[in-house]
Amino acid sequence: MRARVLAALDRAWNGHRKPVVAAGGIAAALVIVAGVVVFAAPATSGPGGTPSIIAAATPTPSPSPSPTATATPSDTPAPTESLGPTAIPDGWVYSDLDGVAAPADHAHRLPLAIMIDDNKNARPQSGFTSASIVYQAMIDDNSDRYMMVFQEGDATDIGPVRSSRPYFVYWAAEYRALYGHFGGDAEALRKVIPAMSQYIYNEDDLTGAGACPYHRITTRRSPYNAYTNTSELIRCAAKRKYPATYQDVPVRTFVDDTPAALRPAIQTVKIPYLAETISYRYDPSIDAYLRMVNGQLQTDPANNQQVIARNIVVMFQPYAIVPSLDKLRPRVTNVGTGKAIVFEEGRAITGTWKKASNPALTLLYDSAGNQIPLVRGEIFIQSVPIGTKVSYSS
16 A cells, blocks of 8 residues: 555656646546545646646754755655645655655755746746745836745756845845845845845855856846756755755744635635736635736746645735935835735635744734644745735635
8 A cells, every 4th residue: 555655646746746737728637545635647738728737736043063965866756745644655754944745855955045037038937836935026127026945846947047135135044045146236245145144055146156056048148048956056055065954943834735625616816016917816626826927827937837826925015215235226124014915725814924033934923813824835925015906806
């Protein structure tokens, strides 16, 4: 029986860790093994079909020495999610950042927080479907930017990699992450990154990193052609003697899936930014949200899979254009507290976000003051200016 369980898990692992949705229409074969439901992956059809499932379901850094990173082969299978506690094979544990069940050597890896462009010329971006957490927030020129944070998931392509902004550094500091970027504004480079050097492991291509860990692709023009991958990031972290593992800082609380019969039939969420509208559509059959940009389903070109979210956290935060060291620059105030809406399993939970200090973990609380547990799986954190009209069905 154990062999059958592991065989089913291996099929779900094949190429990805997520309960993945294909870019085109597909049919799914259901397999039930030892009480665990997984889905075998059939061939996909052309674009335009309805997607369906391929695979189921204020701290200080530790001063003690930790092992340095070692490169991981890009074809190392990554874990699935939505497995109940009794379904975890020997040697698997829950990952720190998103609560996903994974082999122990993946679940506690050093987080990799990488800045990603969202200019229209940068789309479609690679790496979304392998990230544990994705941040999106406004920057200059009415645009916005992403930061993808990887832990147990492996991505063969991540990019386009772009420059830093101060508030993204503070988010990366929450996880004591390797922070990957191509330069940044003067405030980030001269003040914030040096101030946070105790809480991040800086990986800036424009300070002599050279070919480690970034490269330029030929199918896009500069500056939208800088890319990396998790294997190179881990290799370069080892080269710089950065730690290999998560630095024993606080984590969020995670829960297993609600039984299918108790899930809502559907929920939609719409989040406007100045440059585009992000929307999500809940699919109870996979207990996840399909992500869309300007009404179009978002596909990750790294693996041609639909981008999904298991949790969507909308944080309403002060945003302003203020004088900086070089010119007027954006500022998102992400320390303090404010309104938040957490969307998970077709439900909307209105509460508050709280971040006690620049390196402290942002925590989420409901209206009764209790921490909001998240469902195991990828988290999209959408920072929007106070007053943004976020609409959703319930």
